[in-house]
Amino acid sequence: MARCIPEEPEFGEGHEAEREVFERLRAALPDDVVIAHSVRVRSGRAEHEIDLLVLWPHVGLAAIEVKGGLVSVENGQWHQSGGRGGKRRIGSPLAQCQDAAHAFRESLAPKISDRLSSRFAYVACFPYTRVPRDWDMAGVPRALILDAGDLDAVAERLRTAIETEGGGAAGLSPRFLERILPHLRGDLEPEELTADAAHERESGQDSLTVRQATLLSATRSLRRVRFVGGAGSGKTWLAVEKAKRLCREGKNVGLFCYNKGLGMYLRDQVQDWRQKAPVHTGEFHEFARRLGVPPGAGQSYFDEEMPRALLRIAGGLPRERKLDAIVVDEAQDFAPLWWEALRACLQDPDDGAVYAFMDDRQDVYRRWGAAAPSSLESTLATLHVDENLRNTRTIAETFRPLAGEHFTPRGSTGLPVRFVECRTEDAVEQASDCVDALIEEGWSNGQIALLTTRHRHPVHQSNVGHDGVVGTDYWRAFHDGDEEFYGHVLGFKGLERSVVILCVDGFRDLDRAPEQLYVGLSRARSLLLVVGDPQLIELAGGPGVARALGRAERWRPGTVAALAMG
Numbered sequence: 001m002a003r004c005i006p007e008e009p010e011f012g013e014g015h016e017a018e019r020e021v022f023e024r025l026r027a028a029l030p031d032d033v034v035i036a037h038s039v040r041v042r043s044g045r046a047e048h049e050i051d052l053l054v055l056w057p058h059v060g061l062a063a064i065e066v067k068g069g070l071v072s073v074e075n076g077q078w079h080q081s082g083g084r085g086g087k088r089r090i091g092s093p094l095a096q097c098q099d100a101a102h103a104f105r106e107s108l109a110p111k112i113s114d115r116l117s118s119r120f121a122y123v124a125c126f127p128y129t130r131v132p133r134d135w136d137m138a139g140v141p142r143a144l145i146l147d148a149g150d151l152d153a154v155a156e157r158l159r160t161a162i163e164t165e166g167g168g169a170a171g172l173s174p175r176f177l178e179r180i181l182p183h184l185r186g187d188l189e190p191e192e193l194t195a196d197a198a199h200e201r202e203s204g205q206d207s208l209t210v211r212q213a214t215l216l217s218a219t220r221s222l223r224r225v226r227f228v229g230g231a232g233s234g235k236t237w238l239a240v241e242k243a244k245r246l247c248r249e250g251k252n253v254g255l256f257c258y259n260k261g262l263g264m265y266l267r268d269q270v271q272d273w274r275q276k277a278p279v280h281t282g283e284f285h286e287f288a289r290r291l292g293v294p295p296g297a298g299q300s301y302f303d304e305e306m307p308r309a310l311l312r313i314a315g316g317l318p319r320e321r322k323l324d325a326i327v328v329d330e331a332q333d334f335a336p337l338w339w340e341a342l343r344a345c346l347q348d349p350d351d352g353a354v355y356a357f358m359d360d361r362q363d364v365y366r367r368w369g370a371a372a373p374s375s376l377e378s379t380l381a382t383l384h385v386d387e388n389l390r391n392t393r394t395i396a397e398t399f400r401p402l403a404g405e406h407f408t409p410r411g412s413t414g415l416p417v418r419f420v421e422c423r424t425e426d427a428v429e430q431a432s433d434c435v436d437a438l439i440e441e442g443w444s445n446g447q448i449a450l451l452t453t454r455h456r457h458p459v460h461q462s463n464v465g466h467d468g469v470v471g472t473d474y475w476r477a478f479h480d481g482d483e484e485f486y487g488h489v490l491g492f493k494g495l496e497r498s499v500v501i502l503c504v505d506g507f508r509d510l511d512r513a514p515e516q517l518y519v520g521l522s523r524a525r526s527l528l529l530v531v532g533d534p535q536l537i538e539l540a541g542g543p544g545v546a547r548a549l550g551r552a553e554r555w556r557p558g559t560v561a562a563l564a565m566g
Helices: 016-028 093-112 150-165 174-185 195-210 213-218 235-248 260-270 284-290 299-314 336-344 368-379 393-402 424-441 472-480 510-521 534-541 543-550
Strands: 003-005 034-043 046-056 060-066 070-074 077-081 088-090 120-126 145-147 224-229 253-257 280-283 325-329 353-358 381-385 418-421 448-452 485-488 497-503 524-532
Touching (some): 003 174, 016 060, 034 093, 034 174, 046 150, 046 174, 060 093, 060 150, 093 120, 093 174, 120 150, 145 150, 213 235, 235 253, 235 260, 235 325, 235 353, 253 260, 260 280, 280 284, 284 299, 284 336, 393 524, 393 543, 418 424, 424 448, 424 524, 472 485, 510 524, 510 534, 534 543
Parallel strands (some): 003 034, 060 120, 224 353, 253 325, 325 353, 448 485, 497 524
Antiparallel strands (some): 034 046, 046 060, 070 077, 077 088
């Protein structure tokens, strides 16, 4: 498969023909070929654009002009028809492409201090038009036209066009190709990312998330749905928006989650609604207590005794206190009996609305597998939300091996991931030093979170009460965002910060380590810093994560510049 610039081009509405040709070329051309999309060239005051530029080592170059719809020629005049515009006149696609190719050749010379003498063909491609093999027009050799039939052998046809019609002395030298690439990539690496720049980047990520509202509109007639998506796919935003739409319809809605920190976030989101709010927003166990379930402690109480008590209470609830719809964020965290108890709280337990937003690869408590087969999964239609919108691409690529085959990063490139290699027993101390170093770099306290994988950080531990639970003030401080945050990955599910220091200080259970790594690696929006023993990380996350961290930058607190890993 050919290399591409950019790696995943964006083809807007009306550019389906370009996408079709690009995909055919990428699949057909050898691995050492480079395809550049939408290459803009300025020659004097004239501006040109090459739809697709192919750089083929030992063969040459080809500038390709793509025309969708039906292309025809009448009495020397080119026409294009299709879409809403009907048939219209266009200039000669070959002439247009020839001008762009010439401008590219001329503009490149001063940049590389050399003239491009390789074979260079200008080609017109009509992916939805059939052109007879014996068609002929003055100045337009048939070899320079790729039609719908030619796409089935596009590599062969393009090579023939370059070798027979491309002006130039010889094929493209691989070394010369490498000299051209920087001018096509236009790589720009910022010296540093300030707090303001991170805020701007993250605002753009939020805008992408809002676009996912179309999923809710498209599924508004479905009463039972589970939205399955990887980390950073906007599931929490979708859950809140779904609850808002249901409340707007006048329904009694429960908006649920498992973690206390996420529950506080959800309450913050709904408290300023001018419309009706959910009858409950937050953790499941708080809902049960509000309905009269007596207090208790221990995992068996929360997983079994509490939901059974709620089941008994639900049968006697008056109709006006029952729910029309249940919305659950991080639904994979819910214990089996929780689902049964919640459904009993619906006005119509058998057909009431249930919307579950989940990532089955974050099932750190191993609960969904037990709950789903019994009575829930078979009633839910499944929709997949595959695009990662929250993280920069460099961060997303780090945890991609844990996110599944359909995971698709859509963020900007972002800062390199940093890696501090140390012994596991030194990880907490090293990670603590990183906080101070990042603040000295210009990151604000409120942008930073330090997450551990096994033991609580001393600052985290100081917030734990006598009952072993952190208080409300701990989570309120996090959401206020005025100071750095210290927590555990299990308590940070569904949450995020601009900068996350993932302190791999061991794992209580290696069987659950992949899920914990997945959560921890995916919480940062702009900068991810991993601290720990690479051998332990590979043991926990597998060779894919190890290779991804191998592309990170070695870093030490207090160093001015990072050292590239070997």
